[in-house]
Amino acid sequence: MGYNLSVSPSRRPKLGQHFLSSEGYRRRIVNSLALRPEDLVIEVGPGRGAMTELLAERAGRVVAVELDAGLASDLLRKLEHQPGVEVIQGDILATDVKEICRKRGAKSCFVFGNLPYYITSPIIHHLMNSAGVIRGMALLVQREVAERLTAQPGTRDYGYLSVRVRVHSEPRIAMGVPPGAFSPPPKVHSALVEFAMKPKFPAWTAQDLAAFLEFIQRCFAQKRKNLLNNLGQVFSKDRLRQTLDRLHLPPTARAEELTVEQFAELREKLKG
Incomplete structure (x- = not known):
């Protein structure tokens, strides 16, 4: 077991964390993950380590990244005799997931996390940047x-985050988790989302990916407006109409109607 003390004091006490206290749901979740003995599991926000022990039973190794210094210290003492478990006290947003896998010679990496609600989107975005070394989350x-x-495209909830995760994965809701499964119980229901990572889409550099994501954000800038309006400050309306027509899309098309592949094709044709 290892311990690395590296990052500033935790924000968690001020903003709250809900620990998964239900043993039944903990086991249901671990059983659903299809972990392999060769997997290195990176656990985001292990808290008191209830899931860490179960993950270690299934995977070859667990690296638990905990922001709260007190919780990390307690976790170290609790799991010091647990083989194959390493605790890193640090901020996952400042942690190089690729480097964790590379330094430990892992051939297969999986990410699990019970994410704090207040910072869910930034963490997911950060993890997606390491998609090339992660087989699943x-x-x-x-x-x-x-x-x-x-x-899905065309639905009310489809937006930038939906497109962002589909660049590198196929997400699905594996199960719902009620408030009573947590301590303290949150005021809202939770869900376990599984991400099956797919080959890099397409073979972009980091700069290409950043430019694509910026393009997507612009497309969704004002969700009720169509693409002609949202992209009209960057491209001429005539050019946009012609490009949409070439892609067999109406001039009234909105961002919420396009798939990831259509966004990529639209950007490529507008670049040309």
């Missing part, structure tokens, strides 16, 4: 966020 999030993550 399972994240406990607020039910409302889960519905946005898994929303």
